[in-house]
Amino acid sequence: xxxxxxxxxxxxxxxxxxxLLASRRIRLQRSLSLFGMVALTIAxxxxxxxxxxxxxxxxxxxxxxxxxGITLVADxxxxxMLLLSAIAGLAVTAYxxxxxGERRERFHFYPLLHVLLLGIxxxxxxxxxxxxxxxxxVMLMASFVLLCLGxxxxxxxxxxxxxxxxxxxxxIFLTATGLLYGAVGTLNMADLSVRIAQYxxxxxxxxxxxxxxxxxxxxxxxxxxxxxxxxxxxxxxFAVSAIFAGxxxxxxxxxLLRVFTMLFVGDPDFTHTVIGILAAAxxxxxxxxxxxxxxxxxxxxxxxxxxxxFMALGIALGTPLAIAAVVFYLAQDVILKCNLFMLGxxxxxxxxxxxxxxxxxxxxxxxxxxxxxxxxxxxxxxxPPLPGFWPKLALLRSTIETGxxxxxxxxVLAAFLTLFSSIRIWSGGxxxxxxxxxxxxxxxxxxxxxxxxxxxxxxGLSGLLxxxxxxxxxxxxxxEAAADQLLNPQVYVQAVLGEGN
Amino acid sequence: MVTWLAMLIGGLYAxxxxxxxxxxxxKIILGLAIFAHGANLMILAAGNPRRVDVDVKIPIxxxxxxxxxxxxxxxxxxxxxxxxxVIGFGLQAFTLALAxxxxxxxxxxxxxxMRDPDLTEPPTRRDAQELVSHEELDSVAPAxxxxxxxxx
Numbered sequence: 001x002x003x004x005x006x007x008x009x010x011x012x013x014x015x016x017x018x019x020l021l022a023s024r025r026i027r028l029q030r031s032l033s034l035f036g037m038v039a040l041t042i043a044x045x046x047x048x049x050x051x052x053x054x055x056x057x058x059x060x061x062x063x064x065x066x067x068x069g070i071t072l073v074a075d076x077x078x079x080x081m082l083l084l085s086a087i088a089g090l091a092v093t094a095y096x097x098x099x100x101g102e103r104r105e106r107f108h109f110y111p112l113l114h115v116l117l118l119g120i121x122x123x124x125x126x127x128x129x130x131x132x133x134x135x136x137x138v139m140l141m142a143s144f145v146l147l148c149l150g151x152x153x154x155x156x157x158x159x160x161x162x163x164x165x166x167x168x169x170x171x172i173f174l175t176a177t178g179l180l181y182g183a184v185g186t187l188n189m190a191d192l193s194v195r196i197a198q199y200x201x202x203x204x205x206x207x208x209x210x211x212x213x214x215x216x217x218x219x220x221x222x223x224x225x226x227x228x229x230x231x232x233x234x235x236x237x238f239a240v241s242a243i244f245a246g247x248x249x250x251x252x253x254x255x256l257l258r259v260f261t262m263l264f265v266g267d268p269d270f271t272h273t274v275i276g277i278l279a280a281a282x283x284x285x286x287x288x289x290x291x292x293x294x295x296x297x298x299x300x301x302x303x304x305x306x307x308x309x310f311m312a313l314g315i316a317l318g319t320p321l322a323i324a325a326v327v328f329y330l331a332q333d334v335i336l337k338c339n340l341f342m343l344g345x346x347x348x349x350x351x352x353x354x355x356x357x358x359x360x361x362x363x364x365x366x367x368x369x370x371x372x373x374x375x376x377x378x379x380x381x382x383x384p385p386l387p388g389f390w391p392k393l394a395l396l397r398s399t400i401e402t403g404x405x406x407x408x409x410x411x412v413l414a415a416f417l418t419l420f421s422s423i424r425i426w427s428g429g430x431x432x433x434x435x436x437x438x439x440x441x442x443x444x445x446x447x448x449x450x451x452x453x454x455x456x457x458x459x460g461l462s463g464l465l466x467x468x469x470x471x472x473x474x475x476x477x478x479x480e481a482a483a484d485q486l487l488n489p490q491v492y493v494q495a496v497l498g499e500g501n
Numbered sequence: 502m503v504t505w506l507a508m509l510i511g512g513l514y515a516x517x518x519x520x521x522x523x524x525x526x527x528k529i530i531l532g533l534a535i536f537a538h539g540a541n542l543m544i545l546a547a548g549n550p551r552r553v554d555v556d557v558k559i560p561i562x563x564x565x566x567x568x569x570x571x572x573x574x575x576x577x578x579x580x581x582x583x584x585x586x587v588i589g590f591g592l593q594a595f596t597l598a599l600a601x602x603x604x605x606x607x608x609x610x611x612x613x614x615m616r617d618p619d620l621t622e623p624p625t626r627r628d629a630q631e632l633v634s635h636e637e638l639d640s641v642a643p644a645x646x647x648x649x650x651x652x653x
Contacts, residue, residue, distance in 0.1 A: 130581055130584075133585075134584060134588065137588045140592075141591065141595065144595055144599075148599060151602060151606065153606055153607065156606055156607070157603075157607075157615050157616065159599060160526065160599065160600075160603060160612065160615065163595075163596055163599060164529055164530075164533065164596075167533050167537075167592060167596070168521070168533070168536070171533070171537050171540050174537070174540040174541075174544070174585055175543055177544070177581075178543040178544035178546075178547045178578070178581075179543065181544065182546065
């Protein structure tokens with residue numbers, strides 16, 4: 001059963017290789033790619049099921065015992081994130097064939113997409129900080145190329161900002177890793193959890209915690225490290241934006257969640273207070289900035305920043321309910337953000353622009369598309385019974401329990417602003433009458449056909465959001481169990497290091 | 502030796518940050534490279550190289566012995582640094598290629614002059630005189646571009 005842990009890394013790698021072999025045949029690449037993603041989804045589903053029934057799964061590469069060898073671990077959080085990234089990858093692969101364009105597909109779009117998934121899966125599975133760095137770099141390298149693929153002016157401009165800020169984050173991560181190794185002499189996360197707790201000099205550990213906060217905060221797009229995100233996410237094709245929005249910042253949030261529940265828990269009065277302040281600023285600033293934007297992808301990009309703030313707030317509070325809320329938030333947000341960008345792509349396909357001034361009139365002509373958009377917007381706003389509501393409710397409740405009036409005000413304000421922003425997109429982009437069209441009618445027929453196919457994966461993800469709404473109870477139970485594993489790292493430590501520890 | 506190493510690492514970080522605060526893309530990339538090398542040296546320092554001395558052995562099992570003799574220097578940071586150097590090399594190659602294509606496409610090296618002219622006021626700096634708009638670039642044959650002429 002442990003061997004399942006290798007599959008989420010091996011399947012994308014093999015698929016990327018086969019896609020490269022078929023590099024001149026785009027149709028074959030599309031089918032290979034889709035097949036690879038289906039296989040990845042099945043493998044992660046099996047892993048998810050195994051972790052749910054058997055607890056934490058561990059494999060030591062080459063049977064070298066931890067903390068000396070390379071360890072792969074899957075607990076409930078990792079297994080859930082792996083499954084979600086496979087689902088998002090599957091949806092984006094199905095979407096890309098109709099939206100990315102043959103030119104980009106010929107320039108190795110599919111192999112890059114699989115390498116991106118490889119890096120993401122590796123980040124979720126690894127039990128070692130240095131391997132986390134390596135997996136981050138694999139993921140980043142693929143994302144750099146995907147972002148710049150096509151070489152349009154705006155892409156290069158956004159790409160420069162994205163590349164430089166992410167490289168700075170990587171260098172800070174590397175520095176922090178080196179210093180941590182110098183201080184405690186290990187990088188295996190289970191071993192670190194034990195040794196950091198025994199380390200007597202709190203100042204050293206707190207400074208390292210802040211370095212990791214900056215490094216992961218930059219990846220997760222936490223205020224004030226987030227400005228690369230709205231500067232770059234609106235430039236590549238919508239398929240690329242969708243997979244980035246769904247997964248990349250969540251990897252940063254995952255790393256924050258891991259590090260600040262397992263490693264740096266000795267002085268929460270300092271570390272978790274700093275996270276709380278950044279989280280509150282992120283929530284409110286992101287939601288406010290989203291209101292000032294016209295381009296639909298820039299609106300969603302600032303919404304990502306706000307959402308990351310909500311999740312970071314849960315990490316800062318650190319109570320079982322708050323961590324469970326973060327896990328639930330992650331579970332629906334991967335699907336939601338991916339879906340929002342894919343639906344934005346459909347609107348862009350139909351009108352030739354993602355600007356809110358050019359959209360509108362969909363309610364009369366495209367009711368099915370409008371309803372898909374409505375489901376996602378209401379989830380974003382957090383309207384019950386859609387899945388966006390439950391984690392927000394749990395977060396608000398755990399914030400009220402701490403008695404911090406400012407944080408409660410920030411949560412309520414950010415939730416309100418997000419609702420306002422969703423209404424703005426709905427009324428401006430979908431509901432109101434259409435502005436005069438700019439497109440040629442002959443071109444329009446072809447675009448309509450592509451858009452219809454692009455709606456298929458979007459409809460699938462919207463259906464998944466509705467399923468979350470129906471199964472909110474079981475999902476929350478799962479999230480609570482995942483939070484329990486995160487907050488009691490001794491189970492993780494025992495699974496990795498063996499019974500003796 | 503560790504004191505000198507610490508000063509060198511500090512110097513590399515300072516030089517890297519200074520270069521990254523500049524507006525020229527090439528200088529930013531050089532700054533990143535220097536910063537990354539500082540981080541690599543930092544990991545090496547975590548392995549405590551001072552200890553490889555008269556009474557501390559390199560981590561190789563001596564002839565006739567079954568295992569390493571205490572005390573020995575920690576070999577793991579060197580493996581980590583090797584990995585980090587390889588990754589850094591790939592990333593720097595990519596960023597340089599990106600800078601080259603930015604220069605070919607826009608004819609500028611200044612990150613402030615790179616902004617999309619549709620979104621902001623046109624830049625007023627001297628460097629921006631070379632700035633060519635998107636449409637003009639598309640209508641010109643590749644060989645006639647300012648970037649390719651200078652760059653190749």
